[in-house]
Amino acid sequence: MSRNSETDQVDLSRDRFVVNKERLYGRLIAACALLTILVTVGIILTLSGRTILFFSEVSVTSFFTGTNWSPIIDSTYGVLPLVSGTLIVTICSAAIALPIGLAAAVYLSEYASVRTRSVLKPALEILAGVPTVIYGYMALVYITPALQGFVPGLRTFNALAASIVVGIMIIPMVSSISEDALNSVPDSIRQAGYGLGSTKFDVSTKIVVPSATSGIVASYVLAISRAIGETMAVTMAMGMSPQMPYFPNVLQNLTESGQTITAAMVQIAQAESLGGVTYEAMFALGMTLFVITLLMNILAEFVRQRFREVYE
Secondary structure, rough: OOOHHHHHHHHHHHHHHHHHHHHHHHHHHHHHHHHHHHHHHHHHHHHHHHHHHOOOOOOOHHHHOOOOOEOOOOOOEEHHHHHHHHHEEEEEHHHHHHHHHHHHHHHHHHHOOOHHHHHHHHHHHHHHHHOOOHHHHHHHHHHHHHHHHHOOOOOOOHHHHHHHHHHHHHHHHHHHHHHHEEEEEEEHHHHHHHHHOOOHHHHHHHHHHHOOOOOHHHHHHHHHHHOOOOOOOHHHHHHOOOOOOOOOOOOHHHOOOOOHHHHHHHHHHOOOOOOOOHHHHHHHHHHHHHHHHHHHHHHHHHHHHOOOOOOO
16 A cells, blocks of 8 residues: 555544544534523423413412412412512612613723723622622621611611612623623724714713613613522512502602512422412412513513624
8 A cells, every 4th residue: 555545544534533523512512502492491391380280270360460479378379469579679679780780881891991900890790609698698787777777667678678789789790791792892983983073981872882782781681680580689688578569659669578479489488388289389480480581581682683783
């Protein structure tokens, strides 16, 4: 056999090895993608089965329109107090986190030096790694006593402290994703603004931020979804007393205790006598929460596609 033939065979074997290796990588990546789909489908099937059993004994209308939630004591399953408690904490925490998170992202992306960014960005993201029970402890021991000196009638367990700690928790998510969106805006757009005589503030707020709208809105929706699903911090700060919101004195809702959907699920899971309709109610709440977060993610994807900017 000639030397050229041996070389060709070696090259052919090497090419086959590379092709097989790439094919293996492709299959492993496809398996990971399929695993995420299977997990989602498994969650839906698990929740759906128990939820159907629950609604076979409890009216759908009474569940979604009932104003009293007391499954363990009175066997009443009105979810409106839980939904209202969840919305109060979510809306108030979003009002805190969204502007602060966006302002932090604008500063890190447009104003901060490289050295300052290298210090502030890791420090900000440390907030995302703090256990939620620590936030709940801070709300109960520090934030609520401090607020009681300024807010009359503030209870030990209240929605205001819960909203503050959840808002602090989701700031890193808003700032991190928004900063990535701002950094993806080409510098040529910034330079065009400066060339027209715009100030740095005008370029940042009137050019860069609108150009990154899709990423910023997506960070908002993901952060809100995170706030909706928070459990431990809200339970420790807000308590476990479901009640309908007060009207027309809306601000009174912040001074009172309440309960979110996730906290109600924890309460059912900790009950000593677990079974029957009460046990199935936990899955009905889980399905309700799953649908809410699913709609939020669908909205985020719609906004991303609607306002997405493509740069070349």
